[in-house]
Amino acid sequence: MDLAPPDLSARLDAIAPLREGAEFSWREAGEGTRTPLVLLHGIGSNAGSWVGQFEAFAAERRVIAWNAPGYGGSVPLPAAAPVAGDYGGALWRLMDHLGAAQCILVGQSLGAIMATAAARIAPSRVAALVLASPATGYAVPPGADLPETISRRISDIRELGPEGMAERRAMRLVTDKALPEVRALVRSAMASVNPDGYEQAVRLLAASDLPALLDGVSLPGMVVWGGEDVVTPPAGCRRIAEAFVGAQGIEIPGLGHAFATEGPQQFNEAIRPVLAAVDRARGN
Template sequence: MTVRVLDLGGRTFSYLDQGAGQPLVLLHGIGSAARSFDQQVGGLSGRWRVVAWDAPGYGGSSDLAIDGPTAADYAEALLAFLTALDIRECHLLGHSLGCLTAARFCADHPDRVLSLTLCSIAGGHGALPEPERLKLLEQRIGDVTTLGAQGMAEKRAPRLLGPTAPPGALERVIDTMGSVRASGYGQAARMLSTGEITADIKRLPSRLSGQVIFGDNDLITPPARNRAIAAQWPGAEVHVVAGAGHALYLEQPDAFNELVANFLSKRSGTST
């Protein structure tokens, strides 16, 4: 799958872009990259234009200009990215940390979003007591600093998958997580540390169609946490993928793609 590069004059984004029709934009998590969505790009691009970005600081995308960004900074980067691609409206899907960017973007720019899907939701640590919040941040940054990206991936990746993950899934997660840049990962960790997704979910327009998807074996963002966030979002559909862990779209791509396709089809006039 060809990785494209968008040069905005001193600011670059790398991304995948395939298909035609209404755009579906995919936002990856903190230890991932656009290429982790290859089975979604390939599987859904027959009916939608599927775009997966490398978030700022990931892949070939430039770091953000400030060391301690917030979700608002990532949302504004997404706005610049979509505007440069002439994507004026899109279906938006975030996974894990990508949910914080997706929810903030929808809250700030509701006219740019046709529907919102949040998967394996990282809600942010902004509401935690400061000592706990800082401890979690130090652990994340400490892992990538002391172990390196590859060592961090080997330590963290096994917990991202369910017990029935197919052969090769763990190797893919390790390979993708092992490719992160320490600078971009550090910025994303600081955004996670200050984020509070429920505040943005409460700002979403009532007209916006939404869904929450998570695996029932998710150890990173457990089912109870996903349900608690979904309860703050009136009208959102909730779907549970049996046997799946945190990286559900990678370990069960067919089930995941079917949920996304069914949801989008009801909102974009396409047939499943």
Template sequence: MPTVQVSGLEIVYDRVGEGPAVVFLHGAASDARMWRPQLDGLADAFTVVAWDEPGAGRSSALPESYRLADYAHCLAAVVESLRLGPAHIAGLSWGGTLALEFYRHHADLVRTLILADTYAGWKGSLPAQEVRARVEGARRMLAAPPGEFDPTLPGLFAGEPPAAYVPLLDAMEADVRPDSMRTQLLLMAETDQRDLLPAVSVPTLLLWGEHDVRSPPAVARQFQESLPDTELVVIPGAGHVSNLERPETFNRAVRGFCQAHP
């Protein structure tokens, strides 16, 4: 189990393949396992890395008062220790917000950005009323007794979860740590990265599920209008977790984009 020690934390990651590095950042209430189709599908041409961020999966517990910048600095230590940079940095949902924050603080380690079904923070991408509703929903979820805690967020898939990945989704759900999820969701609610977008100077790929209701296509258009060098690929039939719902289409887009920007 490969690990990196960062400021007293043990960070665990998966690494496969050889070639240009693509580093995948998972969403809230998940871990590196959500990138299994990408680890399997891209290792023939790339060094594919998926981490368990602090507080997720096999990594150490999340320190108190951890901020978005702390996640970014931790990721930088991982990328530097593995001598991967500059790398293609890919994130979905919360992971995409983290990818942008990583660029803010460590642009020298970023070759390109791949932002999938994500946000410039909830505050930066969603109406204030929607943000308030999500925060209230998160508080109700997190207030549930331990035996009734259900970290499943609504609207993740366009239809039923893909049958092939239901066991994987169940396993990740069972390992969610409420304190980590609380930090992730509350940080999303207060984050607004709109100031950063016009300053992003690396090529950026936007990957969006056609039927994403958590980060609707209007959010993708906001990114398109703000990022200087970007292309948008809409994934037919997919919802918010497009990498699991349509992995072949997702992988094909990542492969073509990364090969176009060596």
């Protein structure tokens, strides 16, 4: 008899139920005196992508995963084409609401651009910055024509809707070896995007230039990526690691773009030294 794969989203709900405020929705679990871990998802995902990180780290510290503006129950930003600093400012509004003065900030894919923008706005609030499978951005000037890859993303969400887009794109985020429950979670997250919020995020991707955002950022950090990533391939991730002065670059073999979801144990082991270094510096 065929059995349905385990429901990772149900497991996450048991650990970190979805919470909602006036402006944001987010997941949160854990407590204690250690510096909180804050997780920013990618363009086709949501706060539910971090189930493996809640399971690994919520027993030792507070863990917070937002739904970015325009995702889940989070209110979209007012601008049709918001810039990275708009998302960075939004993050600090949520952190103020949650009373989190400082954090270890992890951004995955487009979330890496948002995280870096937040670090530029308030570097003293970021104890360490981890960029996972970072999106570089296209550095499109305001008013310029969008590259074909960006235009295709916008047409996909408008013409196909979230379900159709997930059918076309979701499995590019994982390898062929990904477990059925992982594939189901990744597809469900993409199928749940808000079209307007997703289009805002696509326009952010078009306008952003992550190496330029990293210029002048001086924080403990790491850039980490999957060796089989076809969305932000290893060569581009290595360039980001070179642009992030002082950061360690780590490639995890055998994993794709959504590797924190596909291979949570490997991802958690990779970033744990960053967390440990922050804890030692603060006497925890």
